[in-house]
Amino acid sequence: MKMHLTFVTFAFVLAGLTHAQQISTASRTEDLNYVVNIVAKADKFFFATLDPTQFQQAAAALTAKVPTATDAEFYVGLAQLVAMAGDMHTQIFLGTGNTPFLQFPLDLRWLDDGVFVVGAGSAYLNTLGTQIVAVEGMPVSQVVHQLGTTFAHSNDQYLHVEAESYLASQAILQALHIAPDAPTTAFTFQTLTGTQFTLQLAPRGSAGIAMLDPPLAQGPWPDYLNYGNYYTGVLSNSFFYSAPNKMLYAKYNTCEDLPGAPVSAFDAGVLAALDANPVDTLVIDFRGNGGGDEYLLFPLGLGLFERLPALVANPNFRLYLAIDKGTFSSGMYDPMAFVSGFLTNYEKLPPADTNGVFFVIGEPTSGKPVGYGDTVAFTLPGSGGTGQYSTDAVNQDNGVIPNLPSFNPDIPISTRSTDWFARFDPVMAAILARSSGPPAPPSGTAITVNAASFRTDQGVAPGSFAAVFGAFGQTPDQVLVGGVAGKIVSAAATQVNFIVPASAVPGATPISVLAGGAQLASGQFTVSAAGPGIFVLDGTNPQQPGAVENQDSTVNSTGNRAKVGSAIQIFATGYGPLDSKGSAPVRVFLGDLSAQVLYSGPAPGLPGLWQINALIPQGTPTGQLPLFLSAGNLTSNGVTIWIQ
Structure with missing residues (x-):
């Protein structure tokens, strides 16, 4: 069956405000009747959970508004009427x-820590890298809740994906009475320092948007970030082989045949590359795949299962299926079919044990595993607006696919704003590190994190710098880790920086913060054998410039770049047990390129500080690149390094 979602970019216009009625009363009535009498009846699941009486009452209420509503108010109301069906494929x-609809010159991306501006028109470049926190004084969470009434959604992932476009539409905000019927709309932004500022935004045409994906950056993306999907508007399926990593990476952006590029050619090409090269790691990346026909990828899946005995003869072989909130419909169903047994059953293959070999990694999907699909497109006869409705049930009562709000990864990896603007892909970093996922997050009234990254999803190692946060009420003078005192480096009433005792044992560990022998706060965090974290020179800079020195011991920066083939010094914390030579095992990556390590170990005379000297490999792209470390199957934060 086919499942598909079209992610629509709103039409841009430079004309006046949309409060005027450009669509006649007769055309509006024609569109409303089409939804009530055609769409609601053609979609045989429209009333699966919807009371028909409730629907008719809502339709009557919208009918009464036909003569007086603005175009935006009426068609937003019509979208709300269709959304009552509760089917994400019908809209x-x-x-x-x-x-x-008028659109603000903003390109937005919903990341793990909120919705951020990743592209902006020339008049609003000061919003790049900031988080949207309010519209016309209304908190963004409330704004998005109201936006969610215009389309069905079964999870927050889909709500956030759609909100990336809807939040930038002045017409929709005005139709929902979030924004006034005025030339500009007030948006409140917040920087990484917590500083907030409000701007009156005016809508513009698409030509006014600059510095898109990623903003604040120069130079090419690393290879594994050079993909198109609904985020970038470019649909292409591609793959490449990385010999140093013995990794075959396949980016599957759309479950559709493209002109001159059928999926069958993609399937055959990936299998041919798998046969022709030694592969320890196979990645099929479904992030941003909005759907189409899931069966187009089944020949690739069939080929993999036919080769599985030979592949698993290599004890290092792993298959990673990457998903995120942009993975919907068939884009979600394909990775589910790989790991659920559905594909082998469909192809009449014997059951295959893929435990410990196949891993789903990334974020929960926007798609719902059990629902509806096989969509039919329609055009509203009065206005020419478009939509789609479902014609078939998907995974209903098949006993294989769980009926959950999202398809969830085996290895959960989130992407934060600091990752995005540092051009760092934490999912691919985790794959390259063979990570089993982040350690358990800290808990309690004393929250302990790696002092280099200040992230709760990264490791804290014995002997490393750590930071503990809390409302202590006074300046602490002691930190006990598992009952052993850590060395305090600096202390304040809300934060203490300290060195974790070298005797700390990996695992769940209690921490207490004290002053004068009295406990001020306590909590628990995970001590990991290694917990790599790279220090950031300016944590308020979205690009996260790393504590990196060039070969001449000057600080790396956009104006002082490292040369390909030269040595760099990286300053970090969290090295694990030293080997017999007194070195700390580590891998250094610039994008997906592995750098030769010249030295890795304690920085002389500076307890807790980790120094890594590495050579920038030949073939490294110039410009801004993400730099990260891998140690003990955990990855560091990603920081920016500049290459010339």
Whole structure:
């Protein structure tokens, strides 16, 4: 069966405000009747969970508004009417046809820590890298809740994906009475320092947007980030082989045949590359794949299962299926079919044991594993607006696919704003490190984190710098880790920086913060054998410039770049047990390129500090690149390094 979602970019116009009625009363009535009498009846699941009486009452209420509502108010109301069906595949695409909606010159991305501006028009470049926290004084969480009434959603992932576009539409915000019927709309932004500022934004045309994906950056993306999908508007399926990593990476952006590029050619090409090269790591990346026909990828899956006995004869072989909140419909169903047994059953293959070999990694999907699909597109007869509705049930009562809000990864990896603007892909970093996922997060009234990255999803190692946060009420003078005192480096009423005792044992560990022998706060965190974290020179800079020195011992920066083939010094914390030569095992990556390590171990005379000297490999792209470490199957944060 086919499942598909079209992620629509709103039409851009430079004309006046959309409060005028450009669509006639007769055309509006025609569109409303089409939804009530055609769409709601053609979709045989429309009333699966919806009370028909409730739907008719809502339709009557919208009918009463036909003569007086603005175009935006009426068509947002029509979208809300369709959304009542509760089917994410059945919806009206706002801003299409003869109802173009004014759009702010912002490109937004919903990341793990909020919704951020990743592209902006020239008049609003000061918003790049900031988080949107309010619209017209309304907290963004409330704004998004109201936006969610215009489309069905079964999880926050889908809500956030759609909000990336809807939040930038002035017409929708005005139709929902979040924004006033005025030329500009007030948005409140927040920087990484916590500073907030409010701007009155005016809508512009698409030509006004600059510095898209990623902003604040120069130079090419690392190889594994050079992909198109609904995030970038470029759909192409591609793959490449990395000999140094023995990794075959396949980016599957769309479950559709493209002109001159059928999926069958992609399937055959990946299998041919798998046969022709030694492969320890196979990655099929479904992030941003909005769907199409899931069966187009089944020949690749069939080929993999036919080769599985030979592949697992290599004890290092792993298959990673990457997903995220942009993975929907068939884009979600394909990785589910790989790991659920559905594909082998469909292809009449014997059951295969893929435990410990196949891993789903990334974020929960926006798609719901059990639902509806096989969509049919429609055009509203009055306005020319477009939409789609479902014609088939998907995975209903098949006993294989769990009925959950999302398809969840085996290895959960989130992407934060600091990752995005440092051009760092934590999912691929975890794959390259063969990570089993982040350690358990800290808990209690004393929250302990790696002092280099200040992230709760990274390791804290014995002998490393750590930071503990809390409302201590006074300046602490002692930190006990598993009952052993850590060396305090600096202390304040809300934060203590200290060195974890070298005797700390990996695992769940209690921590207490004291002053004068009295406990001020306590908690628990995970001590890991190694917990790599690279220090950041300016944590308020979205690009996260790393504590990296060039070969001449000057600080690396955009104006002082390292040369390909030269040595760099990286300053970090969290090295694990030293080997017989007194070195700390580590891998250094610039994007997906592995650098030769010249030295890795304690920085002379500086307890807790880890120094790594490495050579920038030949073939490294110039410009801004993400630098990260891998040690003990955990990865560090990603920081920016500049290459010339």
